[in-house]
Amino acid sequence: MLQKYKRVFSLLSQWVFFGAIIGLVVGSATTFLVEANDYLGDVREKSGWLIFLLPLGGIIIGYLYMNYGKVFLDNTLNDAAELNNLVIDAVHGKKKVLRRMGPIVYVATFITVFFGGSTGREGAAVQMGASVAEAVNNFFKALILDKKIFIMSGISAGFGSAFGTPITGAVFGMEMAALGKMKFAALVPCLVASYVGHYVTTAAWGHKHEEFIIQTVPELSLLTFLKVILLSIIFSLLSISYCQLRHGIQNTTEKIFKKNHMKRAFFGGIIIIVLTVIVGSQDYNGRSLQMLEQSFTEEVPPFAFLGKLIFTAVTLGTGFVGGEAIPIFFMGATLGNALHTFINLPISFLAALGLIAAFSAASNTPVAAFLLALEMFDGKGVEYFFVACVVSYIFSGHHGLWPSQKIYEPKSILFNIANGESIKNVEKKKKGI
Template structure:
């Protein structure tokens, strides 16, 4: 009898060990494949976007072709998109419901349409394209290896991590972003290994292709004392409200477009016209494209006091009317320029508040406080971590149920203070309001 029991437990142990080794090996293999492909496509995306930005700046007349570019983008999504027009929200919906398949064409289409948007002056970034490419590449790996249903969504999440980590040169933040962004109040740690592998491999592959990511330097960090801590708390609340303002305006533009301009070509054409009118009304092209030069100025000198608001409006119209790209770099722009403007009001160093604004607005808009904090450590070499930790949490709490990802689900409310329902998406709560 004892020998039978011993044999049973030995067999069970062997099966458990075999399952562990096979699952770990599979995740490492799949994550590596995703990372290699995503890192390469991110490198191409970054290099090409830099080139297109130079072309646009050297040829200001390209802005007048933005409405035509909008028609092309609308046409592509109307007749060839097959559901991929939802972008990041489609990925989140797929992960939540674990049904259907992500169109493989999502990656190439968003790739092309992001190039069109950047070339012609749309106010957008790149992480949306990187994430959607990562998800479509992960879907390709799912189909190629006939991955079981349990692991399918895990690999999609790892594609998000690979896209983010390689797009910004922040593999630690990328690892966590994929697991944290899909649901508010729950981090899917089951996907940790493939997310870690995809993010780091993607980052190193992009680096191997010669990508050098933007570096912003904090020149000085204020001492930690009661007065400065109170200032940071107050500023973080302002940054969170900025993220809410952008999210609400961006979703409202899309809602009005869906209601009054159902034709995708028409809405993007109108959006392009509005961007041209705004550009000449303001008298500045600083708010076209990614706007990285203005972000650098926020760290080094002074920027126009309302530049954050101008970028907010430009980006909300660009993304809300159907142009493609990403929203993280515009969020960085808003946070950095607002921080620079507020520095003279509260008496804190401009470069420090520019950095704090970048991270806090990102945290509030994406509802990813842990990823945002890790992002600050990677981008600013661990300077001012106490302040960044506080800013990320405060912005996250005060942004409420708002965010840039309409299909982001609330697994558990951020706080009982907010009195929010569990299990609903940002979009469904807005519709009930």
């Protein structure tokens, strides 16, 4: 018995040690990512002409991924251009995260933000976190430990430090790869990595994350719960619309340009320029943080969510790089803001509800989304956010941001889906491919 406890303590100590190292490196790298993104975004906003160089930036990004992002291992192509899908496949043991993936996604994200592509930051943080975890595993040759857990820890560190939400980050790392299943054996390293990454970003490097404040939460009532359920269904439809358009654009451009990343991104850059000229402003280029924050305090253009949806779907669907969480936050929050005209609920509450529900539906991570609401909004409206996360998750069906996600449990008995199917395969079967 004593030997058994020694083994448990030894394993626990190793997970704490490796989780802390991953968190330390990823937290520092994420701080640089976020600070650099903020700086480049500010420069772009002051120099509107940079948008016209976006197609050139697309060529550079395409060149990087086509020439440095592909590695064949065990007769399997590991392509960094698959972004978060490669990370998820690595968690499932099907592919391997490339250590060069971190630097490549860094450069590609900076180029996308600097020249006006519509994107976020957490995608780069997650991929960089996974590549750091792979490097740590290889450096220490920790073969006695589960490599999949290393990758999950990197995901947790990246997400927790990117948004200042360490508890959410810990669970997101365990929940991201599969619907209906979490690997609780990864809890300790994911929690340590996320917290260390968060504190390195905020305490050591002094980065201050954006704050979204709910001014008023409606009193608990049956009518309000019914409104929240209805709204959550609407937000889930928003997420489905974005995911379908984004993947549709990707599949179509890959077919047209025969998976030539440079041509795809060059074409996408031209489309973004045309859309920007049509709109007459650059409100939907870059991260659009100003309007996202504004949606919590005052009315924004009623179709802002649609503008961001189209700009982001084209940007990421044609091969540019970045995160999708912030654009999803924007779409949900601004749609909630627009619905304020029709539904008698506080505007900041509607924006917050849209932000969380849209993220839950798009990412298929309802537990992480609920925890995100708790951390982001200081526990306000906890009952409503719980309902919103569950309802939006169920009604979004088996769609999502990342086609490589596996479905270990269908969301409802109404769905006739075999356990272990990926979202990508389910979509193919629906289309009869």
